Amino acid sequence: MAKKNRNRQRAETTPTEPGEVGPRQPCPCGSGKRYKACHGAAGGGDVYVARPFEGLASEGDVVALRELVPAATAPLTLRDDVDAHGRTVTLCTLAPGAVPAVVRDSGEVLLGLQVQHSFGDPSRDLAAVLLAALEAEPGAVGLTDAPGPGPRLQDLVVDAPLDITVHEGYGYWVEESDQSPEVAELLEQADDQAAPTARLASVASAYWTRMGSKEHLRWVMPEPEGELLDALARLHAAGTDTLIPEGRLVGMFRAHGLLTPVWDLPVGTGAEALEDPAADFKTALDAALAEKAPLTSEERSARSGLANRQVTIR
Structure with a gap:
């Protein structure tokens, strides 16, 4: 009986094809759950894209900014059919409070890569947040539920190599008009966590x-x-x-x-x-x-x- 159970467990754990995820393995979406309880479960996840930023000229940099780099920004140019008004959109590693996006009083959108949610396709999630931010009033823009079918980041931007600026800290969070002592203290605490x-x-x-x-x-x-x-x-x-x-x-x-x-x-x-x-x-x-x-x-x-x-x- 023990040998039979071991064989069954091995079959459940070992992928049968290269790149396939076994039911008991961690879900590759990064949720921390086993695959069978996440994107491998009925209703557990509506989509999983293994290479979500494929096709972008700066695919490797987007992955690095999302997973490895503490503080960096890069301007995004939106396609004319997405935004005909020339809004300023800045892709950043981390937005204040790790929110998905912030709309500033000036209309600029800070679009954060390092976020709390994980719905299986980060590119689609970014696009949903970006479109919501373009319609939102100044403030934080969130994403609490899977956005469902829709465009991906690749569909919204003019694809070109990103002009990336790596920062020593999170000063890019703050507009020049907001230099209060409270904000300065918050930035100092955040900056202490940013590895050079x-x-x-x-x-x-x-x-x-x-x-x-x-x-x-x-x-x-x-x-x-x-x-x-x-x-x-x-x-x-x-x-x-x-x-x-x-x-x-x-x-x-x-x-x-x-x-x-x-x-x-x-x-x-x-x-x-x-x-x-x-x-x-x-x-x-x-x-x-x-x-x-x-x-x-x-x-x-x-x-x-x-x-x-x-x-x-x-």
Whole structure:
């Protein structure tokens, strides 16, 4: 009987196809529930999109701003058929109070990426919030229920690479007219939680950060997961997956369908010292991605090790 139960449990836990989620595994929407109790349940979730920001020119940066970067902003240009009045819309990592959006007295919309809700398709959720904010009076705009069928962010914006500004803190929350002592105290408390972060200029979607006494580079990569793992395995087996001496590739996050390799760095490295090494690594990575020969036994071993050091955060 025990063996039969183990076999049944194994069947429930192990996905049957690559990318499939087992019933007892965490739901990839990030809710913290098992899949069978969330998007795998009848009525438990109306939609789940594994790669919600696919097709955006800055897909990797949007994922980074949603999951990794404390404080950053980027202007969004809306399509004329969405807003013919030229409203200012600013995409931000975090809006005040983690609300989905804020409409300022000036009419500007702050559209937050880091929010409390999770309805399965963050791109659709952002679009629903944005459309509501364009019709709302000044103040916070929320999203308490799944928005249902409708446009996605890709349908509302003029797609172009984002002009991202990484901030030291959350000063972008406050308009110049609101500089009260109470607001200053609130900002100081929030700023204390923001880890120093910088975006590299030489490559796309790569962010240096210092967390406590440690420094890291976290680089969101849009390549298909299997191909990217093969390429990273080739570089690792060749000893060329380090960016700088004493830095090392330690693992990777998986978020919104993309892998984010993470390098530990020596203390004191900083972002500027990574610009040229990152560009050189991107050249080597592209060459490894183009390689079609089967992996060697050493490369297969390296790939297995890398796959075992993945953490899914969304």
